[in-house]
Amino acid sequence: MPRRYRTLLVAWMLLHGPTVSATETACASADSERERVVCSDATLSTLARTVETLFQKNIAGVPPDAAQQLARNHEYWLNYIERKCGPVARAMNDDQHYTIDDEVKCLRDNYRGEIDRKDPITEYMNGHMFYYISRIDIRPDKDFISTPPENRSELCREADTEEVSLPQLVVTDPQDAQANTHIRSYARLKDIEAQIATPDIPADAPGASMDEGNWTKLIAYTDSLLVLDTATYEYGHGAGTAGTGNHSHFYLMKEGREMPxxxxxxxxxxxxxxxxxxxxxxxxxxxxxxxxxxxxxxxxxxxxxxxxxxxxxxxxxxxxxxxxxxxxxxxxxxxxxxxxxxxxxxxxxxxxxxxxxxxxxxxxxxxxx
Structure with a gap:
């Protein structure tokens, strides 16, 4: 069975299986590091079930196109916390002892943060329902781990992160689909997903030793105009300040071009x-x-x-x-x-x-x- 479906099976059984037999079955099929660690800790298992319960509750009644993308958001987040609390944390602490207790604590903190998050899963703009696609990734800072311990700077003891979010309309007519396609292109979603799918990048590649974020918000949507606002964040590890910015994007829907x-x-x-x-x-x-x-x-x-x-x-x-x-x-x-x-x-x-x-x-x- 492909890992993606095994992950969803484990999540479903943790969610629906408070009985010993269901939990044991779910844990027996766990093949990812995160799933095994979750199954090893009762508190963590409870937190994981709570997150899955909230997620299923949130997407109940959401139109299928939105539910599919929101499920992908959830998968990306699960992969992110697994990498953050497991292999990435170990790589960034190779001169210290990173224990299973540290990994459990990291996962607990991330699950609790997800439980406490209050952002609505869908919103409305001029009668149009929309939601946000989110992608997040983390990888070891190769500059840091390739530097001898005695020469390392504590300012650079950070993993590289990349995060993007962008709005998508629940499609009710061809214009909504056109707007969604344009937003994904404008936000470079395919490029971001391709980079996330390639965890090993050279230390001198663009984006290495850096945190990057692009958060695009839907500001207005009418028959004639789509307006977006993107907040950007770029921080080179060890730099004194981060490069930040906000930029607007005006797209003429009927003309299919940016507004001059x-x-x-x-x-x-x-x-x-x-x-x-x-x-x-x-x-x-x-x-x-x-x-x-x-x-x-x-x-x-x-x-x-x-x-x-x-x-x-x-x-x-x-x-x-x-x-x-x-x-x-x-x-x-x-x-x-x-x-x-x-x-x-x-x-x-x-x-x-x-x-x-x-x-x-x-x-x-x-x-x-």
Missing amino acids: ASRVFLAGSHWQAFLSQRAYAELKKRGRVSSPPYFDTINSPKELKKIIVKPENWRFDAQGLTLLFNYDDLQPGFDKLTTVTIPWNELRPYLVKDSPVLDLAHVPATEQP
Whole structure:
């Protein structure tokens, strides 16, 4: 029997089998390290059953396409905690004694964290049900384990993690399917899954000795427009700060393409100069730009133009247009998102009259840092 189905069988029997015979049967068929460790500890077995009970309860009544993807999320998570608490932990502690008790504690902590998680499994947007695909992986930091113990830095004693989440609509018509395909492509889901399926990567490969995360949220979905917001996180082990960012994505559903600036702002309206000057004045008041100039910092409205002209740095909601300034945009090494919001009444003279972003005036405002 393929391992995937054995894993599900063990989970089902742990869930439905409080009797000794069912539990013994489930444990007899356990072939993964995590399953064997779970079966060896009564508390851990109880936690595992609780997680499976909650999972089955959560997906009860969920449409089949969503239930299938949510089950895959669960499989990826189980594989993640098995690797995290087993082989990866041992590899990252090869100069210390990592015991079975340590592994049990690690698994207990992760199961408890899953039990305490309060995120809804499905949500609604303009009457459309949607859910999130999530993928997570962990592998030993090859830079660290290949370095002699006496030369290792404790700052780098971390495993490499990669995490991605992205929304998917419960499909009710062809447009929903089109939106889902585009979201998966935009979030590079296939690439992420392929990388997770290849646990051994060279130490000098992109993503080695690094934590990476991409969390994409559904902001708006109408007949004409799909809007996503992606938070990114990149941390090279041992670095002083992490590279973080937020980027928007506007996709014109009927046209099948990303929304260009020309669908938002009037040609010849000098909107670029307006946004640059407006943002610079606000940033200067906050001390986020330099005057007189200092090394490698923004010191004129013109220098903001290359940032503010990109739709990926825009966020529209009930408050108006929020300009996003990410890691290193304003000052080297500054890892906080900086935002400037321009109200709708100031924007309207520059907007295309039938711009699809006008529908976003009803989107609840996002809390800004």
